[in-house]
Amino acid sequence: MTMLGVLGSTADAVIAMNQGGLVLLANGAVRQMLGLAPDTVEGRPLLEVVDYGPLRELFVKGTPGISELPLPDGRIAQASMVQVVTPFGEPVGLAVVLRDITLLKNLEQMKNDFVNTVSHDLKSPITVIAGLADLLRMAGPTNPGFEKQCQDIRDTAQHMADLVTDLLDIGKIEAGLDAAREPMDLVPVAEEALRIVRPNAQRKTIELRADLPAEAIVTAAPIRLKQALVNLIDNGVKYTPSGGKVTVSAAFSAGGDGAGTVTIRVSDTGLGIPARDLPHVFDKFYRVKSTATRDIAGTGLGLAITRTIVESVGGRIRVESVGGTGTTFTVELPVARA
Template sequence: MTEAERLGRLSEVLIELFRSPIPTHFFHTLADHAGGVLPHDYLAVCLSDLEKSGYLVHSLAGLDAGAVSPRVFSLHEGLPGRAITTGHAQRVEDLTLVRDGVHDLEGVLIGAGLRAALAVPIRRGLDLLGALLFAGRPPIAYGDDDEHVATLLAAGLSAALETSQAYQTLADERMTMLGVLGSTSDAVIAMNQGGLVLLANGAVRQMLGLAPDAIEGRPLLEVVDHAPLRELFVKGNPGISELPLPDGRTAQASLVQAVTPFGEPVGLAVVLRDITLLKNLEQMKNDFVATVSHDLKSPITVIAGLADLMRIAGPGDPNLVSRCQDIRDTAQHMADLVTDLLDIGKIEAGLDAAREPMDLVPAASDALRIVRPNADRKSIALDADLPEAAIVMAAPIRIRQALVNLIDNGIKYTPNGGRVTVSVAFSAGGDGAETVTIRVADTGLGIPARDLPHVFDKFYRVNSTATQGIAGTGLGLAITKTIVESVGGRIRVESVEGAGTTFTVELPAARL
């Protein structure tokens, strides 16, 4: 083989080393092709083990993998150790003449009939990663040219190992990044300066209906048909804005310019966060403030007006008593409204009384006793169908409040001479667990079908000619629903306009 042919084959081996970043590929390449540029009957890669101040021998060709001891060899043992510690190639014509050879390395090679040996260091800058070890049977002998070729192979292996390490670092960083992006509910899309989608996380599917693997590597303007998002990328103005989503939700879009560590722009990235709930809460807050302001301002205006009339009319006003009563009633309405607001705030914030096992039957009896004067004034019959006991886990004061709200609501909207019935019974829930069911039914005005979905909304009042003049804050049923749901129950309403209404509460029975 001529020198030119040898160098040509060496180039092919070095090129083959870089075809894959996987270390096992490097070793297979050397095992399969190194013999074409450097004769040998045995080849091993000896890699430094810095933690143990030694090196491990990985046999690639010529002997079984287990022929050489798997132990960590000291850096003072064998030809590879000398090559690693000195940083220079070690070459011998006859292994039997090596005085400091070790029986489980050189001894194994001698036993296999190998005599000539060549060990060259594998360098990375000033660091020594290990050594390449070649050995051969006679007539193989290693000269200066062989040492030069072996050094080039070691340099190629070093560069390939460095590339592999960099690749693994990048792969680890990418997996970490994908893990973080995959665990967030925010949608992330990155686009390079050429308009290609570089990255899209799993939340893109849920938020935009796009499959990440179907859009990555493709032009964004071809795969994204959502006009507001396309416009955001086309304008490319970094900042925060609101973006309507295809299904009607709202997202907060944070567009940033992606740059390298050296400040060079490489594209754009957008993070989309679903803020629909926040927008709804903000609207609810605005509605709440507007409603409360109106409901508090109206009675204050009434009180101020009545006070002015009393001042103008003087002590001899024949309507003095009725106007004083109106002031008292209006002030009581304001007090009730504030009390209800405080109650619903505490319950929703989880700052309410602790739950405990309680019997619903005494609570229902107390509620009936509290509202009976209101029923008597309208000649409304109060019927009760109660078991001996019905134990639930709840705050007794709140359950009684919910029952009072429901029964009193029935009395308010039932004409004189009507009937309100309260019943408590046991039933099996959908999961087989026992449920306590409370029903409050009246023979009153009923609720129009259009109003049924809103009866538990805060401040909602059924607005009709029949309900005008009936006092209330519009919070009683909202408070009741909050109380019921806070203990794991549920409430529903059924009504026929003109025929009455039935509220049904289901609470999980306590397991004692």
């Protein structure tokens, strides 16, 4: 193993320049990261062959250290500049190692967004609870609004409990720490999900319809698949006006490679989702904002959890909707192999 072999195999871009400003070394990764061909830059003046401003500026300053460098294609690199010295400590030039940290920066931003959103979603109901408790204390149990304020406290506390439960669920699923998957029949799970949601549908006089096969064997964690279906059906009920309809269907289809697929559709005759919101409905904490949906309770995590569950078993989920006419969620799950 040689040093050149190591440099040629690393995904980090390495460029070294001598004190005269000539490029002494450029490994293969500079092509992918900076669009430079190593054999055309080595031995030539760096400021002549490198026209990317941020990198030129880094070498001109010549200050050893670590910094972030925007790349020409919009990615972000961590730039580590070091002084190259001889075994006797004599400086002979500068070298920069560029490491693509775009994913890390995106994850950091997602973490910050997550913390900010959770902080807001937990702080708001805590403020409500504290305010209602103060009103109860001042007014006393004889106040005509006493019962309603107690119920408001109960509802707000339940919302916080639901939010924490959803956060724990999505964390476990994404971390791969969830229940074991096994071959299972989708049909009784779908029927159980319908049974769970039916009281909510009856309160709104919404018709629940089912068109299910006799059997549909998939590989999944039964409790999680039921959770996903309950989320989808309950969403349909929540966003469908009284007198509407929610339909759950499942059907088989054969793939070209002989692998079968079970396609589940949950359709409603509800409010629909505006086109501008469709790309974001599976994002964590995203909720469609409109006067029609303002008073509908939810954590903004149900569809994110559903997508995570579906994708964790090799499935896919998509949504189709037209504002004012209803929404259809389609889930495709691979049939369990015998």
